[in-house]
Amino acid sequence: MRLNKMSEKNNISKKLVILGAGESGVGAAYLAQQQGFDVFVSDMGTIAGKYKTQLQNWNIRFEEGQHTESEILNATEVVKSPGIPEEAAMVKKLRAQGTPVISEIEFAGRYTDAKMICITGSNGKTTTTALTYHILSKAGLNVGLAGNIGKSFAYQVATEQFDYYVLEISSFMLDDMYRFKADIAILLNITPDHLDRYDYKLENYVASKFRITQNQTAADYFIYCADDEETIKGMESRTFGAQQLPFSIINKIQPGAYLNQDDNIIIQTNQLQETFIMSINELALQGKHNIHNSMASGIVAKVLELRNSTIRESMGDFKNIEHRLEQLGKISGINFVNDSKATNVNSTWYALESTPKEIILIMGGVDKGNDYTMLNDLVKQKVKAIVCLGKDNQRIHDAFKGLVTEIVDTQSAQEAVYVAYHLAKKGDTVLLSPACASYDLFKSYEDRGDQFKKAVMDL
Structure with missing residues (x-):
């Protein structure tokens, strides 16, 4: 220290x-x-x-x-x-x-010489942070997990002696970070979120996200999604001191990560290193967005020169975090999934994309100026009914009227689960993926997820 x-x-x-x-x-x-x-x-x-x-x-x-x-x-x-x-x-x-x-991150960063692996993005950052930490831990590195997840970074700096930290960094944290530097910075994606904190201007939110790269030098790394439109657009007007390692499921990228025609993830960060190859069917995290998350974590592991066998094993046995597409099991043949951490529309899009039809979707809460139109195609294809969970559900009714046969209002997790259970039949999935903040009816998204899980267990 x-x-x-x-x-x-x-x-x-x-x-x-x-x-x-x-x-x-x-x-x-x-x-x-x-x-x-x-x-x-x-x-x-x-x-x-x-x-x-x-x-x-x-x-x-x-x-x-x-x-x-x-x-x-x-x-x-x-x-x-x-x-x-x-x-x-x-x-x-x-x-x-x-x-x-x-910010706390800025303050605590002054008192540690540990290497900083910092992850931000509108969606997927908690999963990617947890996966990256899992890989590094399994490889035997002395690593801490902090930021928006786990015990506070500052408390760990005060009480531990880690060589590495994997930090989940929100835009709100980035806004108050000035001299802090990420040795490895990851920007997963940028979609409209929290715009009420950014004068309802996407460019302000984009600028906040790119602060993840500030103070980086040629000895550092910037890992980003080459498939993400707003990220690429934001990069055009900025310069970067770090070495860039993009990832893509659309185009072949070297150095970086890409998906080949045989559905294998290919990662190469250095021509002197052995290339990492893994089938997406072997990944613990399934769904298109999770291929991106796994690629980002895999690039970090390769930059740190971890063994391919360790990376492959870690990506295959990782258990996802609570409240993020958390499988709760089946009751009467109906599958229940807790995705309470989906507090924006894009997260709910990913949840719908990853879930087989037919779906009873529980959504709603504090609307942050959401544009629900991006969900229309998936709702049409997969959703049988929507159960609203919030004090004011009018915008959800307006957005999806005509796309689903039933939209029902509820005022508690118990009521929402009861209604969804009776709307579903064997083989269907009841998915809590709110697309909204939780603080109208709940203390936090964790509280919302916990109450949902209890209500499912009480059926």
Whole structure:
């Protein structure tokens, strides 16, 4: 562990304020205290019990249900939770007076020399992050998993000594990252998402995603999807310091990864290395989008010069993460799938593309300005009925009226599962893939998925 351009003695006079006392904020508080900062944590909401207990045990000052301006505006630097928007009054005041506002990733990155493998994209980043971590772990590397997944990066930097980190990085995190550098950066895809945070301008969201490549040098790698239209368009107006390794299921690409005519993934990152070859039928993750995810992870493994046998074994035995196309089993011959993590339209498209017909689709929640038209063809081909799960389902009714015979409104996971079960018959699939955020009826997409699973088990 190292201190970046500052001694512990200097830190004692530096006041670090952390806005938001969730996983990332509390982890950042612990690391900051360890590094000798004067730390204060402030959360406008109610702090969850486990985080409050941690702060108390560590003797870190905190407040909840308010922001005390005299404390916060006096900070030398502020670490902001990714969930807090720029429009928040306190953030505006901090920006106006010139106080640096950074992300937990930016802060924690100062205190580790570990190699950073950073993964972003509108869809697939959690799966790709988990798969990459699985491959590296199986190869025996000393690796941590953090970012939008697992324990906070900052807490792990404070308590562990990893040589590598695989980090899932959201656009909200990227917005507050400045000097941090990814040794290996992966951009999976760009589709409209969270546009309410980007003035409803896709170009602003695209710019945020490309921050994954900032500060990279010729010693680093940028891995991207050559099949993704917005990524390619975004690259045209930008320059990159890193070595580029694209992947494609459409065109032959070398160096990089591609799909050959025999449905084999071919990966070659260096002419001196043995080429990696694996049939897509052997992949643990099935579906077109998961070929992309597997290619991206495979390129990382080849860049790190891992053995082909290890990569092949890891890609074949990987178990997908909870709430992402999670197979729950069958009841009365009806298959139930939990894809609660699908919080945007593109994720639901992937879920429908991967699921055999006939489908009873449970969707809905907080609509982020969704354009549902991209789902029309798949809904027509595969979906028998839609069960809406949300407080306001009008836009879903408007979007799919005439494409399916039945659209039913429900107000709880239990009600949605009950209705879907009675609309389905043997051989059908009940798929929870909401295309929307969860916080109208649920605490989070995890809570939504957990309640869905419980309702299925209660049938």
